[in-house]
Amino acid sequence: MNIIAERLEAGSVGHVFPGATSTPALSHMAMAMLLRRMKSDITVHGFRSTFRDWASETTGFSHEVCEMALAHTIANKAEAAYRRGDLFDKRRKLMEAWAGYCSTPKSGKVVALRQG
Structure with missing residues (x-):
């Protein structure tokens, strides 16, 4: 709940994990890119x-x-x-x-x- 409260204070209404660009939601590729940067087989x-x-x-x-x-x-x-x-x-x-x-x-x- 603390994360949600912090996101609301930051102006992120509707998305707990907002995107980095002008679109409000994370990209459908966000997790795949994270795993790629981690050099993981997951x-x-x-x-x-x-x-x-x-x-x-x-x-x-x-x-x-x-x-x-x-x-x-x-x-x-x-x-x-x-x-x-x-x-x-x-x-x-x-x-x-x-x-x-x-x-x-x-x-x-x-x-x-x-x-x-």
Whole structure:
């Protein structure tokens, strides 16, 4: 909440992480460029895939909530026409669960998959 309060004070209404240019939102390439500058083998798709696997395998959130959290579009035009809600409260609860999962220290030994 402190981050949001700071962003509001800075005049960033509507975006927690505003873009660096005149557009108010981060570019769709912002995270990919960050990972590239970090010289990492990690991909944005990998982050998204990890989230989706976690949500499917360890939570009871519906397929629709998980897909909407990833901003996936609905391929079926009839289904898309009838789904007009944003599932905001359910997505918020999903993101809170994800934040809890990501911020909980794991016990055990970490083993490197690749030798650098």
